[in-house]
Amino acid sequence: MLATPNRESDVFTAISHPARRRMLDLLAVADCSVNAIAGQFKMSRPAVSQHLRVLLNSGLVTEQRHGRERRYHFVPEGLGSVREWIAQYERFWDERLQRLQKLLSKKSKE
């Protein structure tokens, strides 16, 4: 984890914006060109490109050339750090609830 702190924070930053989450939703269905994506949004083309840049930097999206156009492809594995984060909380509660059980069994023996 210490090796990739930037990429991890990039993933969280990437999914923090509603427009980028919608882009990921679109790309989860099919690879799209920037024009196809821009067609779904009211914002300017450069703004769409900027959001795509953030997604590319996070590793959640890759870019492939198809003739003259570039298509964007969603990489769901990139969300692993988000799941890992919640898994940490899961372990945290397992550990705390075990403590609760131990404490109660100790108290009832007293």
Next chain:
Amino acid sequence: MSKTIRKELVIPQPREQVWRAITDSATLAEWMFPNDFEPRVGHHFTFRVPAKPEAGFDGLVVGCEVLECEPPSRLVFSWSAGGPVVDTRVSFRLESVSEGTRLYFEHSGFDLSHPWAEQAVQGADYGWAGMLGKLTAMVAGLAGGGK
């Protein structure tokens, strides 16, 4: 992207005893963390998670508010630990069963499509990655050190 942590366990003690363990500040501190909890709705309190320098963890304050309190069966409080964990909900439901008490535990609100995810990232002093590191260190420190 939404996720709720759910745990269900049977504790071989009567419900009143379990209720006390989750609502008496001193007892709560024994299995959770030092706190100023009071069992009444609307009460704001904090859990102060102590630092564990050997695990690289520099402590954490979790802000909470009691949202529901129905002795001896239901306790819900909010849980805001910074980063994306803002206004998540921790709930305990206790049910008397022949073996003792069944505890239904839930920690919900990890919904990354909610607006707070954005706010949390933009406004937080530390990013999600920092929080992940903190939490990992905390769990590691706790598991290793016990009480």
